[in-house]
Amino acid sequence: MRFSDRTVVVTGAASGIGAAATALFAREGAVVFASDIDVESGKKLAEETEGDVRFVRCDVCDPAAIEALMDRAAEETGGIDTLLNNAGAGGARESIEEIGPDAWDRTMDLLLRSVAMGIRYAVPHMKGRPSTKKGGASIVNISSVAAVGPGYSPTTYAVAKAGVLHLTKCAATDLAQHGIRVNAVQPGFINTNIFTASLDIPDELKTQAKAMIAQMSSNAQPVARGGEPIDIAEAVAYLASDAAGFVTGTSLIVDGGITLGPRHSWDPEEGGAFEALIALEEQVKQAQQTA
Ligand SMILES: NC(=O)c1ccc[n+]([C@@H]2O[C@H](COP(=O)([O-])OP(=O)(O)OC[C@H]3O[C@@H](n4cnc5c(N)ncnc54)[C@H](O)[C@@H]3O)[C@@H](O)[C@H]2O)c1
Structure with a gap:
């Protein structure tokens, strides 16, 4: 029960990583304010999840709605101990040659400004909580392996997620004086x-497409299975817990090792450039012996 007597606010809680984190926090004693734009799924989550989960509709593109969410959590419970800035979507798909300013701004508002405003409106309710004395007052921002480099997502998403990492470090320094830690998690696939979610295809094809992504990613990373929401929820819970009291301004990559390097660096079956050089040397040696 790492989060007994704690108030946790989660954005984008109705699905995926947010839903898994909500369930974990609630199971371990927190009162969780689970927010999302998806009212139907959010209400269902609150009804069906074990523990104290309260659904609040909040569009993170609307700063006034974020402020109202934080105020409500504080009014009902006396303050906020943990904020998980998680809401997101794939954002604009256009390349940098094609994207227009409105599509750019919409993606940045959803993925980056939302995190800044989440922190902005939660912090007044986090200051002075007993958890600030125990190392347990904590903000966790969901970034992505897309922040490591190109190739994992569309460009605008990747830039926004890199911004989340830098915001995490800057906020960690700004808020240290209040005993509030700020960290990020970078999920892989x-x-x-x-x-x-944004594909215009029937539901059964969506299920197939999800299975295809899981299969492709498990083939491309050292940990040979698809990543699940609970893998990320566990990392979030660690960073939010008192056990991480000495951890701030950092980011935890939870990606099955996909960012470690190309396949030949971890799969002995796959020859890389170094192995090719050794083989060449061996060939030369054998040729010399034969001559
Ligand atoms: N799934 C991955 O492989 C992956 C990898 C790296 C990072 N992430 C990040 O993890 C976070 C959670 O994504 P997920 O994979 O669980 O996806 P998901 O689609 O399962 O869940 C995202 C949730 O955010 C909500 N949401 C979308 N726009 C919103 C808005 N404007 N206001 C409030 N809520 C909104 C959706 O309704 C949904 O419930 C996102 O920030 C995403 O960028 C996911």
Whole structure:
């Protein structure tokens, strides 16, 4: 029960990583304010999840709605101990050659400004909580392996998620004086609706597409299975807990090792450039012996 007597606010709680984190926090004693734009799924989550889960509709693109969410959590419970800035979607798909300013701004508002405003409106309710003395007052921001480099997502998403990492560090320094830690998690490919939510295809094809992504990613990373929302929820819970009291301004990559390097660096079956050089040397040696 790491989160007894704690108030936790989660954005984008109705699905995937947010839903898994909500369930974990609630199971371990927190009062969780689970927010989302998806009212139907959010209400269902609150009804069906074990523990004290209260659904609040909140569009993180609307700063006034974020402020109202934080105020409500504080009014009902006396303050906020943990904020998980998680809401997101794939955002604009256009390349940098094609994107227009409105599509750019919409994606940045959803993925980056939302995190800044979440922190902005939660912090007044986090200051002075007993958890600030125990190392347990904590903000966790969901970034992505897309922040490591290109190739994991569309460009605008990747830039926004890199911004989340830098915001995490800056906020950690700004808020240290109040005993509030700020960290990020960078998920790899996790089996959620994010890849298919914006696709205009029937539901059964979406299920197939999700399975395809899980299969492709498990083939491309050292940990040979698809990532699941609980893998990320566990990392979030650690960073939010008192056990991480000495951890701030950092980011935890939870990706099955997909960012470690190309396949030949971890799969002995796959020859890389170094192995090719050794083989060449061996060939030369054999040729010399034969001559
Ligand atoms: N799944 C992955 O592979 C992966 C990888 C890296 C990072 N992430 C990040 O993890 C976070 C959670 O995504 P997920 O994979 O669980 O996806 P998901 O689609 O399962 O869940 C995202 C949730 O955010 C909500 N949401 C979308 N727009 C919103 C808005 N404007 N206001 C409030 N809520 C909104 C959706 O309704 C949904 O419930 C996102 O920030 C995403 O970028 C996911």
